[in-house]
Every structure is written in C-alpha cells, then in structure tokens.
Amino acid sequence: MEFMQTRKITISTLSPVHIGCGMDYEPTNYVMDDDCLYPFPWIDEAAFATEEQLKNLLAQAGSIQGLWKIFHSELHLSTMKSLAGRFLPMKSGIKKQQDQRIQQMQFPLIIERTAFDRLTDLPVLPGSGLKGAIRTALLEYLAGKQNFPDAVYASRNKNAQIQEKLMGGSFAGDPMRLLKISDAMLVENCIEPTRILSKQSRHRKDNSVTSVRDATQNFSECVEPFLAEAFYSQLTIMENRNTWLEAGQKRQVRNISFEQIILACNTFYQERLEAHREMLQTTECGAWYEQIMPLVTQAIREKRGFLLRIGKYAGADYLALKQYRRITTKYEKNPTAQTLPISTNRSHDGQNAYPFGWIFVEVDQKENGLATPLQAGLCKLRAKHMDTNLVVQRKHAYLNLQEETQAKLVVQKALVAKKIEESRLYQMTQKAAKLEEVEREAVRQLALTAMTPNHRAIEELRAEIETKLKGGKLKISDVFWGGHIKKLAEQALSGADWSAEEKVALADMLQEWAGKLMALDAKDLRKQLKLTALRGQI
Secondary structure, three states, X not given: OOOEEEEEEEEEEOOOEOOEEEEXXXXXXXXXXXXXXXXXXXXXXXXXXXXXXXXXXXXXXXXXXHHHXXXXXXXXXXXXXXXXXXXXXXXXXXXXXXHHHHHOOOOOOOEEEEOEOOOOOOEEEOHHHHHHHHHHHHHHHHHHHOOOOOHHHOOOOOHHHHHHHHHOOOHHHOHHHHEEEOXXXXXXXXXXXXXXXEEEEEEOOOOOOOOOOOOEEEEEEEEOOOEEEEEEEEEEEEOOOOEEEEOOEEEEOOOOOHHHHHHHHHHHHHHHHHHOHHHHHHOOOHHHHHHHHHHHHHHHHOOOEEEEEOOOOOOHHHXXXXXXXXXXXXXXXXXXXXXXXXXXXXXXXXXXXXXXXEEEEEEOOOEOOEOOHHHHHHHHHHHHHOOHHHHHHHHHHHHHHHHHHHHHHHHHHHHHHHHHHHHHHHHHHHHHHHHHHHHHHHHHHHHHHHOOHHHHHHHHHHHHHHHHHHHOOEOOOOHHHHHHHHHHHHHHHHOOOOOXXXXXXXXXXXXXXXXXXXXXXXXXXXXXXXXXXXXXXX
16 A cells, blocks of 8 residues: 555535534625525625715614615615625525514524635535544444444443444544545536525424424525535545554554445445435435435446535434444433434425435546536436526626626715815815915904004904905994994094094095995995095095
8 A cells, every 4th residue: 555545536416515614694794685695794885885874874773673674675785785795596485484584573594604615705515524424434334344242332421432442542543544635625617506495304203294393494505416526625545654552562553445435435325325215205305315316326336436424414323333323302211223313304495305415425537538427417407406597697687786786886986076075175275265364364463563553443444344244235323334434534533643644544445445335325425434534635
C-alpha cells in the first residue's frame, strides 16, 4: 500500500439532503413572493434613497409582525427582493401559512438553513458529515467481521468502549484518523440546487398517511434530489507506519482501504434502504424508492462507488450498531432493539414525498467522457420533476427585478442628491451673504468710530430707516416718523453744536432715505422736515 492514496470523488443526491449548520433564515431577513424565498443578510441602507427612509421604515414596524407586513407591502417588496443576492424556490403554500401566522399575531416561520460555504453562499456537504457516515458503516462491518457479540459491551453507556474494541484502540490508534475527506463543494453550473421543503415526522408505530396523532411539521432548506455529480470532493487514505504504546506493548494502527470503505458502506446502507421499503411506501415515498433502487443496485453491482445517508433527520438506526442499539421513546419505556427510526421523517415539495439524506459517492465516475447509468438516470428524474420553463422564468424575472429596482433606485438617489446639492448651495449662499453682512457691519462700525457724534447719529438713523424699508411705506402718524426722523431734523435746526456741513449731510440723507420710507411726496417731505432750512437756503 502506498503511504498516501487520494481519489477524486463526485457526489450525487438521491433524495433531499439537509445538513444542520446552526443557522436559520430569520423572518427579519427574508421575504416571500411567488413561492420563492428571498434571503438577505440585513436591511442595507444602500437600498434606500436616504438613511432617513430606512429609519422611518424600522420605526413604523413596532414588531416583527409589523416589519413583515411592511416588507411585503406593495411599496417595499421589490426593494427587499432586490437586496437578496439569490432566491430559493419553496414548497407551495408556505407563504399562505406564513401570512396566516402574521394575521394571528404568531411568530413568523423560521426556516432551517442547510450547511453552506460562507464565501459563495452555496450549499456544501461537510467532510466531517461524510466521514461520520462512513465510520458508522465501518463499525458495523468490523463488528460482523470480528464476530463481536461480547455482552459486556452491550450495557448502557459503553459506546466508547465498543468503538475502541472494534477499531483496535482509542483515539491515538483509531484508523479513521488516516481517512481525510474535504468538504464537498457544489459544481458551478448547478441550477437551483436547494429548495425549501416541509419536513414531516410520524411516530414509527403509526406511519399511516392519516396518522396525525404525533405529527410534526417544520420547514428546511434542502439540497434538491436527483442532482447528478452535484458535488465534488477528495478522499485521502494514509498508511500508518508508526507504532504506539498501549498497556506497555507496541501496536500497529490498523489501516483501512478504499475497498473496505466501499464494501462496508454499501453493505450497511443498502441493507437499510431495502429494509425501509415497506415503511417508505406507507409514508408516500414508495414512488421514490421504485425509481431510485434500480439505479443504486446497478451502480453498486458495477462497483462505481458507495451509498451513504447523511445529514439531519436520517434516523436513529443510522447512528448505532444493530447489535447494541437501544432506543427508548415516550411510547416505549422498555428499551428493545429496533430496526426502524424513532420517527419516520420525510420531505415534501407539495407534489412528491422523499426520505432525507440519501446520496451516492462515485469514484472514477466517467468512462470515455460518458455519463454513468446512475448519472443518466438521475438526470432523467431531475428533468421529470423539474419544470425547466418555470426555472428559466424565475431566473429572468429575478434578474429583471434587480435591474428595474436598481434603475429606480438610481433615479431616486439622483433626485435626492440634486436636492442635497441645491440645499448645500443655498446654505453656502446664505452663509456667504451673512458673512458679507457681518463684514459690512464691521466696516460700518469702524467708520462710525471715526465720525463726529452728529455724523454718527445721521448714519444710525439711516441704518434704522434701511431696516424699516423691509416693512413697506410708513405714514406720518407712525411713531418712528415723529420720534426719530422728525426729531433728529428738529435737533439739527435748533442745536448750536451742529455745523452747516453736518446739517447739509442730514438733509441729503433724509431726502434720499426718508423719501423711500414715508408715504409723502417730495414736496411734503421737504416741508415737513424743513430740508431747505437745513441746507441754509432760507
């Protein structure tokens, strides 16, 4: 055996696959429309013309139900959909159920998200999950090969001891440490790889279609069934040539081979798939079984790869050895060995029912560039269950929506930018005018300090008259006429401290400015203020 053997593998989905990742599509982070879910990370203020619009939107909501209604209003739905970088088809009827919950003031649906690559936001099959599924099969394979019915390990809480016995040692000597599987990434040209499906569970003692006694339902994002060569990965096995100490003795770590992995997985999972035939038929999955089983059987017979069941909702009988399986439920207090899961979980797309988690891993999947029988069969099933025209329509509609929304947003932002610029220019003009006025006042004040008291009084009255001009013409009955204009003219005529030049300056100022302010003709103005006398012409 070489020190390191690496095989490129491709993975095809036989049924919907949901890998739990601890993250959900929260009701504040998605909208629904036309049986599609549009997820977005958060409300991006870039999608609104102004930050004020975003603040007003959040302030109006008041609750999650209120926010949901605003999101789906005619005004905002297109904007929220355009925030999503992608969309997910979903089982018909989910939005109707969601709307009913909102109307009844119940908490909106939380959609379980499947494992995904954070860089591309596309689904991924974690290598740890694939390795765990292989490990389960290898454990049972080794248990059968070693004739391992040791009763001392059959008691409760002996899982670790059982695995150490089968694998030939504890963590340091576990041969699974020599097996490396990279995360299986989605191929680039895969169209609509995931869908929101309903997950329905029934207790295994009553799996009939009419049984609702223990029925539960929620919604999960699942990788679509019948995706041929949808994921690619790499499987590496290393040969351990080192020894390790256990109980003072040197021992060699057991090696595993590709052949053992393929044999163990196919033996373990094919047996369980066949054993579930009757159960699958009672849960409306019988049509799926009849379509898939011939393809899987042929692929196994031709040694093209191995069968696995992975992910959430796969069932408890896939997680423990058959000889030592002890499953108890609230319905059965006495533990007994079981061959069926605690509950039967199925996914439903509104038309077809499927079990969860079945995949097929192919090695050397192509010969002369031709698809294998399994791949060709899955492609036919995919085409049969997928409305190609609808897929194209959804894609075009989404792209058009993004273009239209972005175009509208560009116009809105241009208008807002224009208003902001106009406001900025107005403020600059006002600021410049105010600055000019301040400078002019400073010059005037400086000039006032250099004037004689009488010239200063003339200038101060002129400034008051200029201010009064904004209010329109004044009558001679106005207090400003008698108390300021006429009063200063009388003081100049009677005052000995007024020079002839100062009196003329006052007369000139009153003729110009008082003539603008007072509702008098020029002749009456000269007469009332005695301007001729001020000029010394009498």
